[in-house]
Amino acid sequence: MAKPYPELVSVFDIFKIGVGPSSSHTMGPWKAARQFLLDFEAFMPLETIQKLRIFLFGSLAKTGKGHGTDFAILLGLQGESPETTDTALIRARVAQIKAQQQLSLLYRHSIPFYYETDLRFVGQESLPFHPNGMRFEADYGGEMPFAQQYYSVGGGFIVKEGEPPQRRLSGQLPYPTQTPTDLQDWCLQTQKPISALVWENERYWRSEEDIRAGLLRIWHTMRACMYRGGHAEGELPGGLRVIRRAAQMNLRLLEGKSCASPEEWQATLQGLGPDFQKTLRWVSCFALAVNEENADFGRVVTAPTNGPRGVIPAVLMYYVCFHKSVSEEDICKFLLTAGEIGSLFKKGATISAAMGGCQAEIGVSSAMAAAALTERLGGSPLQALMAAEIAMEHHLGLTCDPIGGLVQIPCIERNSMGAIKAITAAQIALESDPAGPGSLDAVIQTMMRTARDMSDKYKETAEGGLAVQIPINVIEC
Numbered sequence: 001m002a003k004p005y006p007e008l009v010s011v012f013d014i015f016k017i018g019v020g021p022s023s024s025h026t027m028g029p030w031k032a033a034r035q036f037l038l039d040f041e042a043f044m045p046l047e048t049i050q051k052l053r054i055f056l057f058g059s060l061a062k063t064g065k066g067h068g069t070d071f072a073i074l075l076g077l078q079g080e081s082p083e084t085t086d087t088a089l090i091r092a093r094v095a096q097i098k099a100q101q102q103l104s105l106l107y108r109h110s111i112p113f114y115y116e117t118d119l120r121f122v123g124q125e126s127l128p129f130h131p132n133g134m135r136f137e138a139d140y141g142g143e144m145p146f147a148q149q150y151y152s153v154g155g156g157f158i159v160k161e162g163e164p165p166q167r168r169l170s171g172q173l174p175y176p177t178q179t180p181t182d183l184q185d186w187c188l189q190t191q192k193p194i195s196a197l198v199w200e201n202e203r204y205w206r207s208e209e210d211i212r213a214g215l216l217r218i219w220h221t222m223r224a225c226m227y228r229g230g231h232a233e234g235e236l237p238g239g240l241r242v243i244r245r246a247a248q249m250n251l252r253l254l255e256g257k258s259c260a261s262p263e264e265w266q267a268t269l270q271g272l273g274p275d276f277q278k279t280l281r282w283v284s285c286f287a288l289a290v291n292e293e294n295a296d297f298g299r300v301v302t303a304p305t306n307g308p309r310g311v312i313p314a315v316l317m318y319y320v321c322f323h324k325s326v327s328e329e330d331i332c333k334f335l336l337t338a339g340e341i342g343s344l345f346k347k348g349a350t351i352s353a354a355m356g357g358c359q360a361e362i363g364v365s366s367a368m369a370a371a372a373l374t375e376r377l378g379g380s381p382l383q384a385l386m387a388a389e390i391a392m393e394h395h396l397g398l399t400c401d402p403i404g405g406l407v408q409i410p411c412i413e414r415n416s417m418g419a420i421k422a423i424t425a426a427q428i429a430l431e432s433d434p435a436g437p438g439s440l441d442a443v444i445q446t447m448m449r450t451a452r453d454m455s456d457k458y459k460e461t462a463e464g465g466l467a468v469q470i471p472i473n474v475i476e477c
């Protein structure tokens, strides 16, 4: 009999289409801003709001400018959605709000808004529940302003002060999992691969057509992002003077050939012969392309968050382009397995860099990709779990110290490293006899303990490591 478990996470919670550069610092605050107005509307009409103040605390205040938190909040208050907003217009929209000193709430009610004083970065203070705290206050004519606090807890998830974490999903899944051991037990009991169990769990919430369409939409968004990043030149915003490299790399690897669409690009790559050096460079190129797009407010997919969003597309594209006869079905299975591993880290530890450093981002995405690739290359469920374990073991203790709070250095290259480690972890696991049950459980617990031991300087605050060795002034995007 299946045990009821408290936390339910869908593969579509792990892979969400949105906007860069950060899920915790961009997509979460974006969602919280919109949520605040919906909460206000449940209390009073939106049109009664006269003034709005937003306070960002802790990590959001310390690295929010570099992560585009201010942009996200303003667009969320306007009612834009990260999934559908025109990313090419983001900067212009924010510039207009600043210049006109007017903010149209949900595009229905305009109020005066002074960016410098109404949006405050309170770096010296943290709210108690989580380092990514924010408070919204609305003056509406009552004695006290209507105020609400929210936390962005990683991967675009938010929690409202005083309420338990939002439970979007409910129900009794056929194969509930809280730990890797649960997953392993179900696999052994049913003799099914991880992806098949996750598919059946997802079926509890959606039709087969919706799951398939949703997974392929995620894949197409990832591929389009790699294609755009592989064809865009120039300097990334923020003042670090980082030059995009993926496009030049793509051009050199294609030896001058050009491709007019993501589909043509994929087909061209699939026609390339085996060449270890080139394949290695392609994996880096894919990861760089995604992360350069992410740093430039491009459309990306969380995997499981935004910082490491290049790892899974890079490994998946490597699988699609450099292995024989990979079908859309295989791509869906890859994403199902990867999503399940991400959910186990979310349930057992954290996927938030503000809680766990970069091990919780690049480390988790590398583990997700390693398990998915292992399964697709014929590995057993135990080998897939072993690959995830190997990938995370070699990211334990990885700190988050982005220079200038921008998701650029070391983040962009770190995605290439995470992708390569995932491929190596899969190869090692495929050559191994899995050690026995429980190893990934132990690694997830170790990651969480390491996170607790880690100084706050290394948890997305830009107060330690590279961020202090190479200080820069962030330039407004």
Ligand code: SF4
Pocket: 307, 308, 353, 357, 358, 359, 361, 362, 399, 400, 401, 402, 407, 408, 410, 411, 414, 460
């Ligand atoms: S250092 Fe790692 S966790 Fe921190 S912002 Fe960069 S990619 Fe994300």
